[in-house]
Amino acid sequence: MMAGMFGLSLNLYRLQVLQASVLEKKARQQQMVYLRPFIPRRPIIDRNGNVLAVDQQVYTLYAHPKLFKRSQQEIAVLLAPIINRTATELEELFSKKESGIRVNNSLTEEVADQIANLQMDGLELIQYYSRFYPQEDLASDVVGYVDMDHRGQAGVEYSQENLLERAVRTLRLSRAGNGALMPDHVPEGFLHIDDLRLQLTLDSRLQRAARLALKKQIKQFRAERGTVIVMDAWDGSLLAMVSEPTYNPNRYFDFDVSLFKNWALADLYEPGSTFKPLNVAIALETGAIQADSQFYDTGSIQMGKWSIANHDKIGRGMIGITDILKHSSNIGMVRMIQQMKPDVYYGWLERLGLGQKLNTDLPFESPGQIKTQQQFLAEPVEAATTSFGQGFSITPLQLAQMYSCFANEGKLVTPHVVKGLYDTQGQMYWQPSLASPRPIFSPRTTQTVLEMMEAVVSEGSGIKAQVPGYRIAGKTGTAQKASPNGGYYANAKITSFVGLVTVDSPRYVVVAIVDEPKGEAFGSNVAAPIVKAVTQALISIERIPSGGIRQEVEGIRQSP
Structure with missing residues (x-):
């Protein structure tokens, strides 16, 4: 008896004194709950507010057949038309196991309400x-997609x-004695969700026009693929960027990962004759x-x-620079570049950005x-070719960026698609910091080449x-x-x-590239119509008048 009392006293001493701090810490941990609620991802919209x-x-609808109060056949008949499945198919599904059968994913709130109104146990x-x-x-x-874990895997996503x-805060809450959460400790505004949206520079109307035009030519010439880019050369905003073939991000899992x-901006190609105007600008x-x-063109x-x-x-014998571009004379270009020292020419190619990234936001x-x-x-x-x-x-986007110098007084801009974060009232919350335009050529040089390219069109x-x-103005390739x-x-x-709109202002x-068209296919009859x-x-x-005179828009310089 005395031995038992001594053992009990020793155990109480160990718990209350020697392990008191450890046990107190465990008790506090058991009384605390850490909450990190799911907060919806911000929407993406185009420049006009259209949701992308x-x-x-x-x-997600789950079935638990062991809880059914009606027959499986009756439930299948009532449920089938709501979720667009056959009653037979549902009956087979219900017979597989007693509980936890996933019937359908991604049901809308309207469909969910219809199911709830059936008031059936086991659903x-x-x-x-x-x-x-x-x-x-x-x-x-451009937009990309998110995976099953709600993480972006492509594009701006x-x-x-x-x-x-x-931003989501993790909240620490206490439990009451009965295990219930103590709501008094939830700070005000904990679940507040801002109304900010990521606005892009894309215009859905122009995006649609570009995709339709590209699809038409790809189909007509049985081409492998194609891309179209429309860029504002004054600030680098991308108004349209499409590639074909593409994929539906709602069902990305149905498409090949290569898409x-x-x-x-990810694949390289040799630009061919579309690079000739840039070489003319360098030589000038x-x-x-x-x-x-x-x-002399031999x-x-x-x-x-x-x-x-x-x-x-x-x-073509003796020809001028404009005719070299009009007729896309390779020999004329070789003779022209031979007037430059190769090391000087190479330095200008580097200055243009060949071999470098654009550091865009895609x-x-x-x-x-x-x-x-x-x-x-x-x-x-090497210089000749x-x-x-x-x-x-280069990439198609790099070509678009290089051509921006002809529409921006010789300066290169950084292509981008992100306009900023805006609330639902259109108030700007954040805008990206854009690199200043980089002077490459003089305005006189680019205007001269621009007028030469007008003759090409x-x-x-x-x-x-x-x-x-x-x-x-423009150039075929x-x-x-x-x-x-x-x-x-x-x-x-x-x-x-590559087209420049307009020569007046x-x-x-506008860049259009079509890869591996079949038959009598050239830049002139495949890409130019796009x-x-x-x-x-x-x-x-953009309501561009035929004279090309434009008003100042959003603080961007006014054209002459």
């Missing part, structure tokens, strides 16, 4: 938030995760040529072991590729990009498609056209 992505309440609705893309594939290349995720990569800016310089030349020829093999961008200076200077043929857009590679290979009543293993594919080409760059259709939509949306 939003979280919506949806429901359970679990509420959660699902990301919904009301425009489906319209802007998927990925790159702007920190702006789309609302989640926006090839307008360095003083290697004058606007009225002429060169149709083809031999450079060591390399043969270089015009696309049509035709020699993810997974690839830098362009250009040979090292040592490789470039070792062979004269670069003069007509071969031997190096008015009387050269870009005729099919003409818009009646408007002065459009039909390039051999480079192989990843070196050399070029025998029968594959990339067709392109240049502001917009740019025409998109330009017509742009003129209508």
Whole structure:
């Protein structure tokens, strides 16, 4: 008896004295509950407020047959028309196990209400938030998608995760003696949700026009893929960016993962003749040529072991710079670039940004590729092929950015799609800090080249990009498609056209690129019509008068 009392006293001493602090800590932990509520992701809207992505309440329906008070057949018959499934299918599902059968996902609130109104035991609705893309594939290349864990995996859903995720506080609550939470300790405003939305620079109307025009040409010429970009050259805002084929972000799991990569900024290609106007600008800016310089076009030349020829093999004799662009003369471009020292030329290519990233706000961008200076200077043929857009590679978005100098007095801007965070009343909460435009060429040089490119549209290979009543400048491109293993594919080409709207008051760059069109396919008849259709939509949306005179918009400089 005494031994038992001694043991009990010793145990009480151990619990109350030796382990008191440990037990007190455990008790406090058991009385505390940590809450981190689910807060909806911020919506994404276009520049006009049209919703591109939003979280919506949806429901998952579970069945627990062991709790059914009616027959499985009766429940199946009543439930089937509500969720668009057959009664037979539901009966088979109910027979698989007694509980926890997932019947349907992503049910709308309206459908959930209909199910709840059946008042059937054994049916359970679990509420959660699902990301919904009301425009489906319209802007998927830019917007991207979220996965089952509600995390962005592509587009701005990925790159702007920190702006789309609302800040959520973890709250520590105490339990009462009966285990219930003590609500008095919940701070006021704990579950407050802001009304901020991520606004993009995209215009859904222009996006739709670009996608329709691109789809039409891809289908007609049985092409592999294509992309269209519309950029405001004054500030780098992307008004449209589409790629085909694409995917529906609401059902991303049904599509090949290769489509989640926006090839307008992730894949490289050789720009071909669309790079010629930039080379003309370099030659003019360095003083290697004058606007009225002429060169002898023999149709083809031999450079060591390399043969270089015009696309049509035709020699045009003495031709000026404008005619070199109009007829897309490779030989004329080679003769022009030969007026420059190769090291000076290479320095200008680097200054333009070849081989570098744009650092845009979209993810997974690839830098362009250009040979090292040592490789470039070792062979004269390197400068020659670069003069007509071969031997190096860029992304379609990089080409759009480089062309912005022709519509922005010689300055390059950074392409971007994020306008900022705005509340539902349109008040700005946050805007990104944009890099200042980077001067490359003089306004005189870019205006000279712009007028030369107008001749390409008015009387050269870009005729099919003409818009009646408007002065459009541009350049076609039909390039051999480079192989990843070196050399070029025998029968594959990339067709392109870059337009500048308008010559009177240049502001917009429109790029169209179509990969591997079949048949008689060139930049002139495949890509130029796309740019025409998109330009017509742009003129209508922006209300650009035929004279090209524009008013100042949102603090951006007024055109002359």
